[in-house]
Amino acid sequence: MIDVAVLVTEHWPSGDDWEALAVGAVNAALLKTPHGDLITSPVAVEVSVKFADDGEVHALNASYRGKDRPTNVLSFPMVQVDLLDGLDLGDDDGEVLLGDIILAEGVCRREAADKATSMTNHATHLIVHGTLHLLGYDHIEDAQAEAMEAIEREALATLGIADPYAIDDD
Secondary structure, three states: OEEEEEEEOOOOOOOOOHHHHHHHHHHHHHHOOOOHHHHOOOOEEEEEEEEEOHHHHHHHHHHHHOOOOOOOEEEEEOOOHHHHHOOOOOOOOOEEEEEEEEEEHHHHHHHHHHOOOOHHHHHHHHHHHHHHHHOOOOOOOHHHHHHHHHHHHHHHHHOOOOOOOOOOOO
């Protein structure tokens, strides 16, 4: 069972259901990986998603990554992926904190405008991306990036969101 704990700061636009968006994005990402069975397992798996402001993400990025600027999304995995592979999904006493995902409102808003997409679609993409990082996916090498982007495309397509990596030839 996946529990997505969501915290939305006042910086994010009201009127959007950020909690439903986060739950949908996390589930869509998981379903496109070998860890999709976590969604229906009796083991409680928690993902935390925080919709923060640029200042908070800037401070975290500087502190944890040594980068003195805000970034669009940060992911903080709490469990080693190889432990997920050996997790007894029949253990109803199990509980796993998969990790935390934190989005920066200003960066997300600017990137959405630059990509000519809605802020909700871009935030969904960032949560899918962050969830994959929690599961051990990365994009340092080209082959890793291609594999991760393919999963992102598939997950977003299930949510009716167009390929964020498509190149517009216009």
